[in-house]
Amino acid sequence: MKAYSYFPGCSLERMAASYRLSAAETARALGVELRELEDWNCCGATAYFHIDELLAATLCARNLAMAEQEGLDLVTPCSGCYKNMYFTRAHLREDPDLAEHVNTALAEDGLQFRGTVQVRHLIEVLVQDVGLPEIKKRVTHPLRGLRVAPYYGCQILRPRKGREDDEQPRFFEDLLTTIGASPVDFPLRDRCCGGSLIVTHRQAALSMAYALLQDAIDHEAEVIATVCPLCQVNLECYQRHVNRTFGTNFGLPVLYFTQLLGLALGIPSQRLGIGKELISPAPVLARVGG
Amino acid sequence: MADTAAPAAVKPKVAFYWCASCGGCEEAVVDLAEAILDVVGAVDIAFWPVALDFKRHDVEAMDDGALLASFVNGAIRTTEQAEMALLLRQKSQLLIAFGACAHLGGIPGLANLWDRESIFRQVYAESPSTVNPEGTLPQTRSEEDGRRLTLPGFYDTVRSLDQVVPVDYYLPGCPPTPKIIVQAVQTLLSGALPPQGMVLAPDRALCDECPRKDTRPEKLTTSEFKRPHQVLIDETTCLLAQGLLCMGPATRAGCEALCVRGNMPCSGCFGPTSRVRDHGGKALSAIASIVASNDTGEIERILAQVPDPIGTLYRYSLPSSLLRRRRREAA
Amino acid sequence: MARTLTFEQEIANLFYAMDSNPVQACIQCGICSGTCPAVAFMQHSPRAIIAMIRAGQKKAVLASNTYWACASCYACSVKCPQGIDVAAMMYGLKRYSLWRNHYRTVPLGADFSRRFVRLITKYGRSYEPGLAAPYVLRHGFRGLLDEIRTALGLLRKGRLPLLPHRIKRAESLRRVIWQILPVGGRA
């Protein structure tokens, strides 16, 4: 069983509790051990970089330093945390002055950043390390015919992480195909959902969410799958607001990729946190026997 | 107390001395077999601690230049060795660095990868066989029951002989081969002295006299370096062509490829030719040039198969190399 | 020798840590604006902001809502033909305006960021109600109803925490932060 340090991120504590549940369940089912970092702190989200770049880097570095103590690569299911920690690691490795500054601060907590562990997104670990053939072997309840819009969002792809398919990613579609679902063509799959503006610039955020929802519906998606808690909240919890603002009548469920994966692996839906949605996916899932 | 009854037609006096070395060079003198009789017949050995009971004060008592030649083996590790090197220099017309340690620093010179403190820590505290609960370290001076004891000082850095005193000639090898020694003695006794500073061995690389020379391909590349214990070595083919790291191309000839004839790769004890300033550096460029790849990752993989690169490429020459020793941490 | 930096240089210096070319490299092609999903909500397009920075129009730049409307999606950064990390520049402008206390004239973003930092300094983790609550009144009466319905829905589903989670070593985290922000209170 391959083990990783695990950084769930603040959203998974409550707002995205179902992501937390389903990530744990699917990882276990696929033989991946996620050891939650003890006493992890917020990565700084998008708001922290407004205040102080150095402080934001320090917050991320604290988590990285704790993962280094474990000697395990750090995995997070949240795209925002992923991006922050990925680039903090990169910048600290490139800039010894910055690293020294940050390490002086971390010494207060008895920690030191050395840059020895990698930062990974959960979907990357499942698709690359576990591998699609292995996942395919374990699928017991393929989601046959379920039309899913694979929503990548921004921060898992951008800024570029130096992966081969950063520009034209396929991994989400491939994962959905592996579990028997039908990924729909979703042109706006990597367009921003506006999540980080939902509090501060409601109008902009809703219009961005609206464009995505409309695009998914236009391409006959029955459900949107996400890899990020902020996207899920924005697209699902604020769908009502979108409807009100744009005079639409969307009722498109938005699920975490781990929930769909878990269903395909035969994990009971309540253990995947299904039922915590404001827009119930039950009717669609019932069709595929989920 | 020696040779008080020496005849008027005095035989030239010579001395042998042993600094930081394994003792193999002393054996090499004995190894001359019958030829040693010629040597003993031709010269008068005035000082040879390992074999004859002369003391330091005997040497001190000699006139400057009283010795025709002193053969000093071993590197300079302690203050005592440095003092003796100076003393013998003063008393000798010719000072000869005998063997790889005196010539280049030798195996003891690899200690330059560490410093005095870490060596002491390892030897007197951390090594598994050490019992030293009080953590006592060697002292140059100590008192015990009112008696004073002294020990030679231990330098931080090992040096070759010529880094301590001027040297006239070098006899290379670990140890020098009988043939080299006999030739050297004959040359010195003949009076037709070669230019000062010469290494008394051919100034070409070992490949010149290697019996396997013809089996090296013109365009040799390798994607794997092997160690002798990992393969069955073909007894006739160039060792580099078999992926064994042979120092022959970068090492001075003169040993008649003894190791290669014994089916082992050359380890470089004769040092470089006179035209090369850094033995390991040249060996590295020769080794690197046969790596069969242009891909950085692949090259790293191949070169990673060379265990302990300094111990391999600079096995006998670290103190006399451009590197000299491992960089010291700034205090 | 002390030298007064131009506004352009100041902004260029603000994203030094990113692997990015400075704003001086901009060729005004407009692909950042063309690709920006929030451009319709910006008083000036990202390209125009860069032009204004280069023209030294500091006041107008800082008064603009552009950088607070940036959603940090980095679409501009990856497409910029000159390798300018435009999103990082937006962060830079946010920091700049906060440092200069300019944020008082800007509606929400700055205030939100300040609250966020205060929260994390105290607890080590984020806490949604504490963050969002102060802003619900800003969306008008109908908006408020929506907001309450959403919040109740989430609460019913167990998705809203009632209390913030405090990490165990919150004290030492605070000391870490003090090393970086000696004034502490600024956050």
Add this chain to the structure above:
Amino acid sequence: MPQISGSPNGRPRVGVYICHCGTNIAGIVDVRALSEHAATLPGVVVARDYKYMCSDPGQELIIRDIAEHDLHRVVVASCSPLLHEQTFRNAAAKGGLNPFQVQMVNIREHDSWVHADRQAATAKAKDLIRAAVRRVALHRPLERRRVPINPDALVVGGGIAGIHAALTLANAGKHVYLVEREPTIGGHMAQFDKTFPTLDCAACILTPKMTQVRAHPNITLWTYSEVAQVGGYVGNYEVTVRRKPRYIVEDLCVGCRECIEACVYKEGKTRDEFNLGLSKRKPIYMPFPQAVPQLVVIDPETCIEFKSGKCKKTCVEVCGDRKAIDFTQQERVETIHVGTIVLATGFKVFDAQRIPYYGYRTYPQVYTALEVERLVNAAGPTSGEVVLRDGRRPESVAIVHCVGSRDENTNRWCSRVCCMYSLKLAHLIKEKTDAEVYNFYIDIRTPGKGFEEFYNRVQEEGTHFIRGKVADIYPAGDDRGRLIVQAEDTLLGKVRKIPVDMVVLAVGLEPRPDTQDVRRLFNITCSTEGWFLERHPKLAPVNTFTDGVFLAGACQGPKDIPDSVAQAGAAAAEALALIDAGSVELEPYTAFVVEEDCSGCKTCIPLCPYNAIAFVAETKKAAINEVLCKGCGVCVAACPSGSITQNFFEDEAIFEEIKGVLAHA
């Protein structure tokens, strides 16, 4: 130091000359202090500073001093040796010295131009001069060697540049081998319809030149062939050419094309390379009607006879007694000897799929400019009709500029021709379809003769120009299947979303993917972008760093047709100048093996990039062919026993130089 008889204190007598270079050097460096310092150095008998050492009076100073002061060595501290080493060597030679006993010190590029602190710059110049004085004492006299030049020439690549270079050389009476990889010559120009800005018919001006090549008695034309190996050196290259089998006996085929008609395939099934896949071809085909040579070619990948051996061979039947079809033909390898080589291997267009958000190959309405060239060409797949893949005529067309140019994510450089060909296509499309044409541009660059006037003409024709780089292309979702082209109109400061029927991507020019292989083959260098590197961007734009190898056309960088032709003419002229000189002087900076030191370990042999080292069986030692040696020094550095020495760069001289730099006054 070597002892020189007759010189005081046993050293060679050195003269030091310090150039002010106007204020270039004297503005930063205290030249007077330099000459005073130089005069104090051991061995220096005269030291002078002068306003322009490279001028005639400056050189005269050196020539006079050599006689008056009996100089053995000369040091000139001035600019880069690249510029004036030859000047001062010639001056020394005139004065009776061996030219290689001159050493230059670069106190301009290496000092005055890169430093601002006068004191420090002067100190640095002193160090450099001291080093040169110590080094030059060890310079041995060297001789240049002369080798004769083979008058035959090789031109690689049969596009417009290669064609023009070959014709120029052939017209001057030299025998030329023209080697082209494709089955026909013509290159990219043959694919174009009109040429900007004059709107000449490309075929009308190109095909006569192609025919001339075919008919020229001095040209040996090998199409469907590739250079496999290049050996030798300037004036004496030995080139191996691989000639792929076309399964047609060249001497027997008359180009009647009846075999194509007769092929058992009634319709073409294979992607037609010449039409970029906009049409299909048969297994037996001719790339285009005016192909030169007028020979068909059989593609064994798709020919039934090759795949199964069970074809009815209707082609053979119709060829009849001519017997021009030969399924057993094998690849031939020819070896030729030439003195000079012109490389004209051209470019490739940018692969638009690398920018996913432009939708090339995702949306069928998106074309590359080269594809549209074929569409508007009367001999093209649509007989010159501009129609979409579904047969409709577009009513609105967007031309997207700078696709794969001026972009750090793809290629940094401006491809130079796209603005003009975009304007040309805008004009042609409008002429043929009367569509609304939108040009999305960053800057319109029209710096050529008649270019700006053409731009104005296209503007007046009513083409729209929107200043903004296209950010996104996506379906409009309307029933006409239009695409939305989204960009900020930067002049308005508004994002515009324009629905169009057709998108033309103005793809940039790139080095060919096999550039590195070709570079190694001909032993030349590439710029960081991958274009073949000229010896000097201004003063030697068609030379390479390998003597006798010249560059023509877009393999050196993006170029339009007139520039390619001009450069091809220049390359041919340089080659002719070399050929007609009859022989060439080789630099003496070669390496040599000191035979008595060599152990014959063979380490050096595979390392030589010029194959100049051989193992001599009789002596069992290595030997360097001085004519092949370029003096790169690799063998010198690699020789594990230090037995290889390089003229002019002997260890002792280099160590003296280092000691000189480090011996601060």
